[in-house]
Amino acid sequence: MxxxxxxxxxxxxxxxxxxxxxxxxxxxxxxxxxxxxxxxxxxxxxxxxxxxxxxxxxxxxxxxxxxxxxxxxxxxxxxxxxxxxxxxxxxxxxxxxxxxxxxxxxxxxxxxxxxxxxxxxxxxxxxxxxxxxxxxxxxxxxxxxxxxxxxDSNAPSETITKGAEPEWYNHDDFPGYSKENVILMNKIASVMIPAGYQYECCLAYSEIRKDELDDQIKRFEFDKVSMEDVHKSKWVSLEPDITRWVKLTNHCSRVLFVEERKLGETVFSEHLPVFTGMFINLIRGITTSLLEFPTTVAIEKPKAKRLFKFLDIYESIRDLSVAIEESDSSDVKLEEYCNLKSEISVVGDTIGEVVVNMFNDLKQTISNDNNKTTVQGAVHPLTRYVMGYVKCAFDDYHNTLEHIFRKHVENEASSNMENSSLSQQLLDVIELLDANLETKSTSYKDPSLRYIFLMNNNRFVLQLVKETNEMKQVIGDNWCRRKSSDVRNYHKSYQRETWTKLLQWLTQEGIQVHGKPSRRVLKDRFKNFNAMFDEIHKTQSTWVVSDQQLLSEMRVSINAVVSPAYRSFIGRYKSQFEGSKSIDKYIKYQPEDIESLIETLFEGTEKVETQLNGIQALSTVKQTTGAFKNLLKTYKNVGLM
Known part of the structure; x- marks a missing residue:
């Protein structure tokens, strides 16, 4: 030839x-x-x-x-x-x-x-x-x-340096053989095995492919971490190792193992049982080595702030298990596969239990937070931390958390399983947060501020739940309706403690003396109204309502209560002071002034109140409104409003 x-x-x-x-x-x-x-x-x-x-x-x-x-x-x-x-x-x-x-x-x-x-x-x-x-x-x-x-593989060989972000899951680069060479390897295997040279064929394939897989693992330069290293290391130094381990493990389960299996099933298409046993031997050492790291870091104390790294680990282990499961394509499940899947399952369960303990640590953190520092009506840092924490958990790990809690936590509160274990965990966290916020609210001597504080925080919790689809689905519409009702009740209590008390100076009761309005009574009413309004404005203009919708609703509701009552009172009794030199002393504000000043509440800056003192020196409604608008424009330009 x-x-x-x-x-x-x-x-x-x-x-x-x-x-x-x-x-x-x-x-x-x-x-x-x-x-x-x-x-x-x-x-x-x-x-x-x-x-x-x-x-x-x-x-x-x-x-x-x-x-x-x-x-x-x-x-x-x-x-x-x-x-x-x-x-x-x-x-x-x-x-x-x-x-x-x-x-x-x-x-x-x-x-x-x-x-x-x-x-x-x-x-x-x-x-x-x-x-x-x-x-x-x-x-x-x-x-x-x-x-x-x-x-003759063209698989990537360059080192993946720490901090680099390559194309992690490019299936086209691995294993790096041309289609013609894969076909040729299939023909050779189909000749050698029937000829009685199965051992020689499998040995050659296993030796070379094992070396290639090892080379791919080495590209990540992932260093093993011993238990002693974990004990000595601070958590901040372990986080990069966890990130690198997750990327390496995901690369194995999504690329290396998947493509290696496809290659082998093509090369040994006429002898799949032969490849099945060979494949498990190829990946067993790598898998066992990968599982050593999560087992080691799991001994760390389960602190809530570490939850997301351990959820990444859990998901990587789960994906690794799926990759192994899909690799066992034979009708007869080999003992080696069963043993390896069992080993992965044990490590996964260990990490799952750590995740549950970390969630429990979050609950303990909420319960133990006894910081009495008050905030000017704004959302408390604890609320932002806890809700940001659970939002991140639901946005990125909803299904994973659901699986973990169903597997590792018995839902005693719902024997009919209407609520998932995850929903119960979320409810527990929010109930603990509610209780803690209620305790913190007692630190405010001013009842109005207490209700603003509770309204702000409950509104923040409600809005975050409603904006997170997964969280809303888990916690349910009934909870959202109850929480909305709580916010409305706090709002009503705030109105009652603040503006209803102010409006007592604008009632008609006691003004008439001997059948006509008493100037003395009116002077006292206007004087007391002005003093109380000034005090409310001075205080509440420095408070904060960060939710813009809530802020708008509150200002509208306050104006709806105060402005008509004040306008009516002024309209009825202003004539009693006309011609008097002291009219500005008692009728200090025009109705438009009151409306404008209400619009400055809850901005959270004392400068607004100080600068607005200039408005009080203006006598006409037109001048007052113009000065106020200029003030608003000034503060918007400098970023204070």
Whole structure:
């Protein structure tokens, strides 16, 4: 057989010297005297004749050694000639184009294997020994080619430096073989295994692919962490290790293991059970090594702030388990698979229990927070921390948390399972927060501020739950309605403690003396109203209502109560002071002034109140309104409003 090959060879990651190579003197001397016309023989006729002879051997009497027809000797010489021709070509490119001659050579090896098996009843015959020797040479040749192709991977090899963010899950880069080479490896495996060389084939594949997988793991430069290291290290130094471990593990489960399995199932498509056992051996060492890290860091004290890192670990372990599960495609579940999945499950359960303990630590943190520092009506830092914490948990880990709590926590409060374990956990956290905020509110001596504080915080909790779809679905509409009712009640209590008390100075009761309005009573009413309004404004303009919708609602509701009552009172009794030099002393504010000043409440800056003193010196409504608008514009420009 004659072939023309390119002199250009592919670069191999390992030297071809490491692979077994045929020498010319390995081929029997008979080839030197072979007829040069062998290449001109009709291969189809020879193949048909050999197949017929093999069939005859399977049915003939095995008591006597069969007489081999000349065609068998011719066939063996053709194979010998092919071996010598291929041996003169560099390994790795012998079957570069998979021509018709290559296909015929592969088929010839299969027939040679069948001949050897058929003649196995007569192992002492000279023909059997010759066929066996030529078959061994052919297998060594294709095994050498098999190894060379396996080593010719273009998988990425650059080191992933710490802090880098490469394309982690690019499936196209791994395992880095051309489609033609994968097809060729499949053909070689389909020849070697039926020929009785399964061990040699699997050994070559396993050794090279294991080295490649190890090289891919080394790219991450992930250093193992011992328990002693964990004890000595601060949490901040462990976080980067966890992040790197998560990325490495995800890369294994989403790329390396997936693509390695696809490659093997393609190469060994005719012998999947063979690959199944081989694959578990390839990934078992890597998986076991990966599981050592979470087992080590799980000994750390379960603090709530570490929850999200451990949820990342849990999800990575879960994905690793799924990757292993999908890899076991055989009908018969191998013990090795079961053992490895069990090992992964144990580590996953350990991390799941740590997550539950961390959530419990969050509850304990809420219960134990006895900070008495007051805030000017704004959302308390504890509220922001707790709700930001659970929002992050629900946004990114809702399903994972649901799974963990259902598996590791019994929901005693809901025997009919209407509420999931996760919903109960969320309710527990919010109830603890509510109780803590109620306690904190008692630190405010001013009842109005107490209700503003409770309204602010409960509104913040409600809005955050409603804006987080997963959280709202878990906690339910009934809870949202109850919380909305709480906010309204706090609002009503605030109105009653603040503005209802102010409006007592605008009632008609007690003004009439001897059938007409008493100027003395009116002076007291206006004087007391002005003093109380000034005090409310002075205080509440420095308070904060951060929710813009709530802020707008409060101002509207205050104006709806105060403005009509004050406008009516002014309209009825202003005439009692007309012509008096002291009218500005008692009628200090026009109705528009009151409305404008209410619009400055809850901005949270004392400068607003100070600057607004200038308004009080203006006598007309037009001048007052203009000065106020200019003031608002000034503070908006400098970012204070």
């Amino acid at each position: 004659e072939k023309v090959y390119s002199n250009k060879a592919k670069n191999h990651r390992k030297s071809n010297a490491e692979s077994p190579k045929l020498r010319d003197d390995d081929v029997p001397d008979t080839i030197d005297n072979a007829d040069e016309s062998l290449s001109n023989l009709d291969h189809d006729q020879i193949s048909t004749a050999i197949d017929c002879f093999i069939d005859e051997l399977s049915t003939d009497d095995k008591t006597t050694s069969p007489e081999l027809p000349d065609i068998v000797d011719t066939f063996v010489k053709i194979v010998e000639s092919n071996i010598k021709a291929y041996n003169n070509i560099q390994s790795g490119i012998r079957f570069a184009k998979i021509t018709k001659e290559d296909e015929l050579f592969m088929e010839a090896i299969k027939r040679l294997s069948k001949l050897k098996i058929a003649l196995g009843e007569f192992p002492n015959s000279a023909s059997f020994n010759t066929i066996k020797q030529v078959l061994q040479l052919a297998i060594v040749l294709i095994e050498d080619e098999f190894r060379a192709i396996l080593q």
